[in-house]
Amino acid sequence: MSAQDSLYRRLLVWLLLPLLGLGALMLFQAYLGARDTADRAFDRLLEASSLAIAEQVKWQDESLWLDLAPAALEMLATDAEERVFYALYNAQGEFITGNANLPGLSASDEQSLYYDNVTWNGQHLRVGVREARLEDWSQRERFEVRVAHTREGRERLTQDLFQGSLVRVAIMALLAACTLVLTIRFALSPLTRLRRAIRERDPRTLAPLELDLPRELAELRETLNELLARMRRVRANQERFIGDASHQLRTPLAGLSARAELALRQENPSLWRDALKAMQATSASTARLAVQLLSMTRLNNPETSPELVPLDLNQVARTATLGALGACHRDGIDLGVEAPEEETLIHGVSWQLEECLVNLIDNARRYGARRITVRVLTEPPTLEVEDDGPGIPAELRLMVLRPFFRGSDTGEGSGLGLAIVDSIARAHHARLTLHDASDGHGLRVSMRFTGDRS
Template sequence: MIVVKGTLKQRLGAWLLAAFSVLGTFLLIEAYTSAERAADRAYDSLLQAASLTIGEAVQWQGGQPVVEIPAAAFQMLATEQQERVFYTVVNSDGQSVTGNLDTAVLETLHHRASRQSEPVWSSLQYAGAPIRVYGRQLKSAGWESVEPLQIWVGHTLSGRESLTHDLFTKALIRFVVMVMLTGLLMLVAIRTALGPVRRLRQLIRQRKADDVTPLNAEVPAELYDMAETLNALFERQREGRNALLRFSADASHQLKTPLAGLQSTSELALQSNQPEDWRQALQTVHDSSARTSRLAGQLLSLSRLRHAEAGSKTQIDLSDLLRKTITEWADRDIAKHHDLGMAALPDAPIYIQGEPWSLHELIGNLIDNALRYTPAGSEITLGLPRQKDTVELRIQDNGPGVNPELLDRLHQPFERGGRQDTEGSGLGLAIVNSIAQRHQATFEIHSEPGHGLCVCIIFPILAEEA
C-alpha cells in the first residue's frame, strides 16, 4: 500500500529553513555587531574632530589655559542627529577649566588618559542617558613650559543607534531577499532534479503489461540503484513468467500423454470383437485415468500452494502429526512392498507454527515420493531429530539414490531425477518445497548414489511456552 507522506519540496524546504535559521541567526548577529562597529567608527570620528577643534582653540596666557570654545565643535558633537553634547577641559590637577561634563565621572578615566598618552574611549551613563566620551591629553609647546591639559568630549547615542538600525535593516533586507531567491531557486532545482524521476516514471508507465525486458534509460547516478532494482524486479518477473509457461507446457504435456494412451487403448478396443480385449482395455483405461486424476489433483494442489494466500497458522505438534500420517500410509496398498518405519520420536511434543492440511500434504508427498522412487523391499525411515531451536523432518531411504548433479533440480515440477520407470508425476518434491517455503522452513536434499536419498525439512520450533 502506498501512503503519501509529505512531499520532497516540504522536506527540502524544512531542511533549507533549518539551515537558514541557524546560519541566519549567526549572520544577523554578525550583521548587527558589524553595523554597530560601523556606526561607532563613523560617530567616533566626529568626537575626534570636535576634540581637535577644541584643542586648536587652546591658548596660554600667563601660564593659564584660555579656551574660547569654538561653536563649530558643538555642531560636530551634536551631529545631524542633534545629540546632547558634553565636554570639559581638565587641567593637570583634574580640575575642570571649563565645560558642562562633571569631572567626577571621569575620575579613573582621567588617570588613564594621563598615564598612557593614548586617547581614551569610554561609554558611560550620564545625566540620565548613555553617552560615549573621548578624552585625550594635550601637550602643547610654547615659550613657557605648560602643564598638559585633557580635552574630553562626548555625546548621546541616538545617532549611532539609528545608523546601526539603518545598516542592520539593510543587511536584514538583503538577507531576506537572499532567502527568498534561494527558495525560488530551490523550487526550480527540485523541478529539475526530479526530471529524471519523471522520465523514468513515464518510461515505466508506457511499458506494455507483459513487457519484462530491462529498462533502457539514462539516469543520474543517484537513480542508478533504483533503476537497477527495477531491472532486477523485471528479471524476476521474467523468470517467474518463464517458469509459469514452462509449468503449463509441462503440465499440458503430462496430461496429454495419458490422454493419448486412453485414446489409443479405446480405439484398439473398439476395433476388437473380443470381450476379453474390451475388459483388458477398460482395465487399462481405469488405471490410466486414475493416474491422470492423481496428476491433475497434484497439479491443483501445487498451483493452490503457489498462489493461495497463506492461511491461518496454528500451533501444531509435529511428532503427533508425523505419527498419524505414517500410520495412515502404512495401511495403504502402495506401501505393502516397502518397509515404512519411524525412528525414535522425542517424548515431548514438538510444536511448530503451521497449516495442518498443508503439513499433512507435505508428509504424505514425502512418503509417496519415497514409495514410488524406490524398488520394492526398500527401507524408508522417517525421523524428527531436534536441534536447539529447529526441528528436522527427515526421510531416508536405501534406494538407488540420485545423481548429485540433478539434486538441485529435484524440487522443480516434473523433475523425476532422471527416472522414467515410475508412475510418479514429478510434482511431489515441488509440492513439498512450496509447503516448506510457506512455513519458512529450509528444504535440503542429500544423496549418494547407491546409498539412497535423504530429504530434510528444517522447521523453526515455536518457543515452548505451552
C-alpha cells in the same frame, strides 16, 4: 515529513533551510558591521571635538581656563539632533567647566583617548575622554577633556547602513532561491523521465528499460531491469508450469472421457465394471495431481508465505507417519518412525513439513518400496525418509526436483512430489539432499535445518 511529500519538496526544504540560516547570519553580521561603522564615524567626531576643546585650554590666574568656541560643539551635532555634552577636569579629577558633569572612564593600555557607552541620568551616551597637558613652557599641568553625545545619530546611521545591506542580501537571497529551484528541477528531470517511461509502459511487457540517465538513476534503472528479468523468469516458469499442468491434466481427463465413451458402447455389465474401476483409478490419480498442483502454487506464492513458528520435529514426523499408515498397510509396506525422546525444536510450518513427509512416503510407496523409515536427527535438526525401493541414479537427483520430471516411466507418480519437497525445504531455509540408502539399496532423502529463521 509525511510519506506523501515529494522528493522535489524535500530537497527544496532541506536546501532552503541552510540558505535561510546563512541569510540570517549574513544579516546579523551586516547589522554588527553597520553599528561598528557608525560608532567609528561618530567616534571620529568625538576625537575631533575633544582635540579642538583641548587646544583651547589655557592656564590663567593659577588655574585652568577654557574659552570654548561654538564650532567645537557644532561639529558634534548632526541632523539627528542628538544632545551634546562636554566637561573639563584637572589632574585631581575636579570639575572645572562644561555643560554637564560627565562620568569618567577607566583608562586602558595607557591610551590618551578612549571611549565607552554609559548610562547617565537616564540617557544612553557615548563618552570620549582625552587626557592632555598644557604646552606652555612654564606650565605642564595635566587635564582631562570629556565629550559625549546621545546615540540618536549613531542609531540612524546604523539603520541606514543596515537597510542598504538588507536590500543587497534580499536580492542575493532571491537570486539564490531562484537558482536553487531551477537547479533542483533540472536535476530531477531524469527522474521525471524515468517515471513517465515506467507509467507509459504496456503493463504486459517486461522488456528492460532503455533510458539515458545519470549514474545514480542508472543504478536504479539497472535494478529495475534486474527485477524485470526476474519477473520474466518467473512468468516463464509459470507459463511452463501451466503448460505442463494442463498437459498432465488433459491426459487423464481425455482417458476418462475415452473410457466412458467406450463403456457406453458395451452391453456387458462386467465390461462396465472394469471401465468404472479404471475410471475410478484415473480420477483418484487426477485428484491427487490437482491437489499437488494447488500445493505447488501455494508454496511458490511469496505473498502467502506463513510465519515460521517453533515446533517439534518429532511430533511432525509422528503425525505425518500416522496419516500415511493406512495406505502403506493396505499395500503391505512396513512404515515406521525413528525419533529421539527429547524434543527437536526448529522454526517452521507444521502443515508444510507434514505434507513434505507425506509426499516422500507416497513417492516411495508408489515406486515399489517395501520398507519406509521416517527418521528425526537432533544435531543438526534433520528429517529423513529412507526406503528400500529402486532409488534414483546420482545423475538424475537434481533433475527430479523439477516439476513434472519423472526418473522412470514406472509407478503412478506425477513428477510433483519431490518438487513440492524442494519448495518446502527452501521455504524453511533447509538443505535438501538425496543419497543412497544405508544398505546401498534404495533412497534416503534428508532435509537438514542449518539455520532456523523465525
